[in-house]
Amino acid sequence: MNPEDQELRDALERRAEGAGLTPSSLAEVQRRARRIRRRRTALVATGAAAAIAVIAGVGVAVSPGLDHDGAPQPSTNTPAPLRTLAPSASASASPTAPPPSTATDPSASSSAPSLETFTVDLDDVTEGMGPELRIPYWFDGRLVDGNGGHAVPVQDRPQSPVLVNGTWHGMTTSPNDGTVRWNTYAADGSVADYQQAGSASVAVTPDGGTYAVVLDDGGIGKRLRVGGTGGSSWEVALGAGDGWEVAGILPDGNVVVGDPQGRAVVVHKGGKQDVLPGTTPQAVSPATGDIVVRTRDLADQQRSCWALVDESGKRTSGETCDYVPLGFSADGSELYAMDSGADNVSEGVSRIHLLDPRTLHPVASFSAAKGTALYVEDAAWMGDQLVVPVRGPAGGTLSWGLAFVSKSGVTIQHQATRPARGSHEPPYSFGAGPLDVG
Amino acid sequence: MPRSATRDAEFAAYMSARQPALLRTAYLLTGDAHTAEDVVQSALAKLYLAWEKVQRRESLDGYVRRILVNEANSLFRRAWRRRERVTDELPERGTEDAYDDGLAEEVWAMVSSLPPRQRAVIVLRYYEDLSEAEIARTLGISEGTVKSQASRALAGLRSGAAQSLRNAREEER
Numbered sequence: 001m002n003p004e005d006q007e008l009r010d011a012l013e014r015r016a017e018g019a020g021l022t023p024s025s026l027a028e029v030q031r032r033a034r035r036i037r038r039r040r041t042a043l044v045a046t047g048a049a050a051a052i053a054v055i056a057g058v059g060v061a062v063s064p065g066l067d068h069d070g071a072p073q074p075s076t077n078t079p080a081p082l083r084t085l086a087p088s089a090s091a092s093a094s095p096t097a098p099p100p101s102t103a104t105d106p107s108a109s110s111s112a113p114s115l116e117t118f119t120v121d122l123d124d125v126t127e128g129m130g131p132e133l134r135i136p137y138w139f140d141g142r143l144v145d146g147n148g149g150h151a152v153p154v155q156d157r158p159q160s161p162v163l164v165n166g167t168w169h170g171m172t173t174s175p176n177d178g179t180v181r182w183n184t185y186a187a188d189g190s191v192a193d194y195q196q197a198g199s200a201s202v203a204v205t206p207d208g209g210t211y212a213v214v215l216d217d218g219g220i221g222k223r224l225r226v227g228g229t230g231g232s233s234w235e236v237a238l239g240a241g242d243g244w245e246v247a248g249i250l251p252d253g254n255v256v257v258g259d260p261q262g263r264a265v266v267v268h269k270g271g272k273q274d275v276l277p278g279t280t281p282q283a284v285s286p287a288t289g290d291i292v293v294r295t296r297d298l299a300d301q302q303r304s305c306w307a308l309v310d311e312s313g314k315r316t317s318g319e320t321c322d323y324v325p326l327g328f329s330a331d332g333s334e335l336y337a338m339d340s341g342a343d344n345v346s347e348g349v350s351r352i353h354l355l356d357p358r359t360l361h362p363v364a365s366f367s368a369a370k371g372t373a374l375y376v377e378d379a380a381w382m383g384d385q386l387v388v389p390v391r392g393p394a395g396g397t398l399s400w401g402l403a404f405v406s407k408s409g410v411t412i413q414h415q416a417t418r419p420a421r422g423s424h425e426p427p428y429s430f431g432a433g434p435l436d437v438g
Numbered sequence: 439m440p441r442s443a444t445r446d447a448e449f450a451a452y453m454s455a456r457q458p459a460l461l462r463t464a465y466l467l468t469g470d471a472h473t474a475e476d477v478v479q480s481a482l483a484k485l486y487l488a489w490e491k492v493q494r495r496e497s498l499d500g501y502v503r504r505i506l507v508n509e510a511n512s513l514f515r516r517a518w519r520r521r522e523r524v525t526d527e528l529p530e531r532g533t534e535d536a537y538d539d540g541l542a543e544e545v546w547a548m549v550s551s552l553p554p555r556q557r558a559v560i561v562l563r564y565y566e567d568l569s570e571a572e573i574a575r576t577l578g579i580s581e582g583t584v585k586s587q588a589s590r591a592l593a594g595l596r597s598g599a600a601q602s603l604r605n606a607r608e609e610e611r
Contacts, residue, residue: 005564008595011545012565016462019471023457024479026450032483179446424476 031425034200035346035377115362118410121369122394122401125414133402135382136161136431143168143185153189160202161431162211164228169211170429171200182213198222198238201245203255204431205286212255214244224255224267236271247291248284250311256284256291264293266311277313282306282325287332290316290357292325303340308357320360323353329381332357334407336386338376347424348373348391354407364407368392374403380430389426391419400427449489452498453482460506466561467510469550481505503566503576511554548598556591559584 024032134146143152143161150163158170168185180200186192198214205211210228217223221240227233232253238244241260248256255267256276264281266274278293285291290308297304298321306325308317323337335355342349352374353362368374372392379388385404390412394401400417403410417427457478464474464481485502549560555577562573570588574581 004596008545008549008560009564011542012466012549012561014542015546016466016565019462019465019474021458021461021465021471022475023461024475024482026446026453029453029479029482029486030446032479033486036480036483036487 032346035424116364116407116409118364118366118405119369120366120372120374120388120390120403120405120410120412122372122390122392122399122412122414123369125394125401125412133382133387133430135380135387136163138170138429139427143170143189152185152187154185155189157425157427157429158183159200159429161429162202162204162209163431164209164211171197171202171213179216182215198242199245201247203246203248203284204228205249210249210253212246212249214238214246214257224257226253226255226269234269236267236269238267238273247281249286250284250291251286251289252311254311256281264291264309274311274313276309276311278307278309280304283327283335285328285332285357287328287330288316288357290328290332292335295319305340307360317357318359318361320355323355323360323362325355325360326376327379327381328357329384329386331384334363334384335360336376336379336381337362345377348375350374352376352379352386352388352405354386354405364405366403366405366410375424375426378426378428378430387430389428391424391426402428445489449486456499456502457482460502463503463561463566464506464510466549466565467507467558477506477509481509500572500576503562504578507558507562507576511558545595548595551598552591552594555579556587556594559587560591560595563588 132148133144136143136145138144138154138158138161141153141155143154143158144150145163150166150168152168154168154170156172158168158172161168161170163169170183170185172181172183180197181191181194182197183191184193196216196218198216201214203212205228210226210232212224212226214222215225215235220237222238222244223235224238224244224246225233225235226249238257239259243258243260243262245258246255247258247264250256250266253269257265257267258279258281259265262279264276264278266276268274276291276293278295280294282292282294289310291310292306293309295305295307303321304324305319305321306323307315307319308325310316320337320340322340324340324342325335325337328335335357337353337355337360338345338349339351339353342351348368350368350373352366354364355361356363366374368390369392372390375389375391379386381387382404385406388403388405390401390403392399392401394414394416397416398419399414400419401412401414403412415427419427460478460481461474464477465471468474468477481502484505485498488501549557552560558577559573562568562576563570568576570581570584573584577584579587
């Protein structure tokens with residue numbers, strides 16, 4: 001090796017050794033892997049074995065839902081509510097975004113509703129009093145219900161927090177062995193009990209707090225647990241294999257899951273399983289019973305097509321190959337979606353849409369401002385508003401914030417929460433409900 | 439022990455052993471600590487998803503290195519990367535090195551200015567100590583292209599070094 005080569009080698013080694021780099025934990029890598037898998041499943045649909053996802057958050061997959069049983073607990077443990085800001089829908093709305101392409105299904109209505117387009121910009125923060133987060137949420141190390149009560153300190157970000165009979169539950173990933181756990185939290189925030197979960201997905205209904213999760217019995221297989229405040233808890237065996245995911249709960253109490261082959265399956269209380277046409281169930285309307293399923297793949301374009309079916313398997317909507325529908329509003333009248341073929345979903349997307357569930361045409365579209373990303377996988381419905389974590393520059397600083405979007409516009413609730421280094425995980429985790437907000 | 443737990447234990451052991459080196463390589467490829475951590479996390483996540491498909495454990499390093507390089511290169515292609523890194527943090531300081539006469543800093547500055555592929559070739563050759571064949575497999579290019587890219591990169595570095603030397607001599611006068 002000549003001296004020149006040695007100098008180059010030494011320079012690189014010195015530079016690399018002094019860089020002060022922070023390694024990721026296994027749990028962080030696993031969370032990122034899940035996001036990548038959800039993105040692949042939603043966008044590319046590489047095959048029947050693909051796991052179903054996109055619904056790791058309650059609010060993403062399902063309807064708003066749990067009632068609050070018990071009065072709020074104003075105590076020293078109650079954190080200040082997330083900063084509340086004015087609901088001026090037009091504050092940051094500007095008709096500048098290009099309109100999205102229309103749904104491609106020829107059977108869909110040709111008279112698409114008028115389309116409103118808005119820009120989401122964290123710098124357009126609205127000041128004053130306005131909407132609070134009236135859904136359960138985790139933020140800044142605390143779980144809080146939709147009334148600002150039931151505050152419990154929980155350091156590890158739980159996915160899908162659910163409040164049942166005054167007790168919090170939530171999914172976490174073990175830092176020790178990477179497994180997913182369905183936790184029951186004590187009043188002091190410690191984990192009072194947990195069960196191994198078969199997936200991170202949780203579904204919740206709006207009608208009194210019924211939830212559905214997949215639990216893992218190890219070598220025995222997976223089982224579906226349906227429980228909550230309604231007193232009609234039940235469990236049935238699902239079968240073996242990884243990849244069982246809950247998509248949502250139907251109005252009659254049956255549960256829609258994706259099975260390890262990617263099929264959409266209705267699971268009845270007695271354990272009967274009906275396979276639906278279509279695959280990869282993404283969302284279920286607790287009001288109408290509509291189920292979002294994947295109808296076909298456009299392999300050459302790296303896109304999939306989606307439509308709604310009912311519990312009997314009958315098609316109830318047009319088909320879209322332009323959008324990936326992700327979650328119904330509580331009354332089933334709206335469906336939020338991202339662009340089909342959007343890339344890097346785990347690091348946010350540039351556009352989200354509100355679709356008409358009958359035609360799957362957009363009625364409102366929201367484009368992120370320059371340098372801003374919309375974390376659609378972590379969005380949740382709050383009444384007729386969709387709460388979306390947003391990451392982008394605010395006042396020249398990279399920040400996390402919340403956008404409240406609806407057909408009439410978008411309001412920014414800016415938290416000025418700086419992203420952790422290298423992290424694309426929103427500092428918020430949303431639960432669902434209650435339905436009767438506002 | 440459930441299969442998933444066994445897999446996670448194996449993966450965790452690999453991650454623990456290899457992540458520090460991967461981070462250093464990623465840092466040299468991207469030139470930014472924050473980005474390097476992000477790229478390595480993404481590469482490890484993709485490896486985690488493919489863990490059971492990678493039958494030959496001895497090929498793991500090559501496999502993850504390919505993901506890493508692709509991730510780093512894709513960053514250069516994504517225009518939003520520049521926007522995403524808006525921050526009010528002070529720019530990172532150069533490496534403190536009591537034995538550094540300033541040469542390492544200069545060499546690094548020149549390596550940083552190379553086009554992404556040339557830079558990758560240099561890092562893989564002089565830091566990872568890979569052969570031309572291994573570099574070719576990692577980057578998905580021919581050995582001939584590796585040679586030509588390395589040659590251009592080294593020529594650029596020599597040219598830069600010569601200029602630096604001339605500047606230093608002029609300053610001395």
